[in-house]
Amino acid sequence: MASHHDGGASKIAKAAVLSFFATCLIIIIAFSTNSWLETDGTLENPKFIQLGLWNFCLKEFKDVKHLYDRVFNGCRHVLDEEYHIIDWLLRPHSIQL
Template sequence: MASRSLTVRWAAGLLTLGFLLVLVAFVAPTWLVTDGRLRNPTFIRLGLWEVCFQEFKHPRHWYDTVFSNCWWIFEEEYYIIHDILLPGFFVATQFFFTVAFTLCLIAIILIILFFKVKKNDDKYIMLLLTLGTLIVGAGFSGLISVITFGARGDGRDWMPNWEHNDHGWGFALGVIGVLLLFPSGILFLVEARVNRYKKLNEIHSREQSAYTLEERKVHYVSGHTEI
């Protein structure tokens, strides 16, 4: 780590922090929460994969089933309210945040390999480019997710008592984590560009040195021939 540039160390640090926040947000059950002002709210909280109700019934009264406690959002018992639990915008939120999380996980694995590669290795610049591309891609995917949920999550056409529902800390951590990915990815791409130009300059310098040496040999041989 010490042999890496300051740019790489900052990029790795931002990636690590961003990944940890994205990981916590990915499993957190608090993307949407009740504000606590209602005495007996039917909706308690919701994450990407878990939802908590308290004596919740289908709002259209199609079924008499009452839902209470916290359950996995794809629990078999919830199939009768999937039209409520899984609207299109929320499925999009789950999908894009999962893509972001997966790309971050791959980037974390690659950065472990990256710190084992020497600077003069042919894979060094390729790993920098791959890391930068993956992380920026994760950032854009995560950004789509949090913007979608931020715009629609506490809307009046979704969870009951919408006026008492707020975005929770899980969502906030997801936003911060996603935003940290952009500077991390950009720094990796900048470092790749810098190293690429350095390598090209080194190749050019070696070629110039080789050409000059060859030219001197030719002049030396020519001088002796004339004698």
């Protein structure tokens, strides 16, 4: 008498292995990509240049939420202590929750 589950485990195993390799590929691409977001060039003087997993670039950016005269310029590491006052802007939405 044949079981209804013949081959079911192998289909699940194949799907799991395929999902694992797809996830590995996506993680490799995410970690090796220099920037995830970049300005599209439509603005004449953009304040935001690019944002990646490890770094971000700003040009003459002033934080409107704080009352200080700090202007942010150049590319920095996302965990740079000098830029911790605008980390709310740099963190992905899923981490801010």
